[in-house]
Amino acid sequence: DAGVTQSPTHLIKTRGQQVTLRCSPKSGHDTVSWYQQALGQGPQFIFQYYEEEERQRGNFPDRFSGHQFPNYSSELNVNALLLGDSALYLCASSFGPKETQYFGPGTRLLVL
């Protein structure tokens, strides 16, 4: 039974570029949440997808957008990258929005 997987594991971009990160949930899970973790900080909630809709959103600008596909996998898109977007991006899945979340290994993004 595969856990939560994320791709790519590492990514380097330059300011102004756009990036797409991908997440495949644990088998049987239908809810995906995305978090940003800056160095030395705790994760910050970006948004959550359930039934292919954005169910909740944290305090992030519109440059951060996402999508959930019919197979429950999800993408996080960030436009017009800033240096401050450099962080570990974590995806977590659950069976429903209220249940325990299982985290993926993260994608480490560096913006130069």
Add this chain to the structure above:
Amino acid sequence: KNEVEQSPQNLTAQEGEFITINCSYSVGISALHWLQQHPGGGIVSLFMLSSGKKKHGRLIATINIQEKHSSLHITASHPRDSAVYICAVKDYTDKLIFGTGTRLQVFP
């Protein structure tokens, strides 16, 4: 002021010592999580609790809802326990709010 505060930020221990990490929160919650994060970045859920106490092996987690406080205890600590321990609370909208973590190093 952060909604979830952890102490200490950094903790160093000798193998075998009893360790306590504290978490205080200021929002209403439906549950509290203790998570472990290793240097590679992956996060593992240790406990989810909404009242009382839970034990798993050498790990014990307690929560006092009235005082909005939780503790994570590690008995007979081991170098493999070295990691960042993160407290996260689930608010009434099911959103997770994280503390900044406690970095634990256990030396042999």
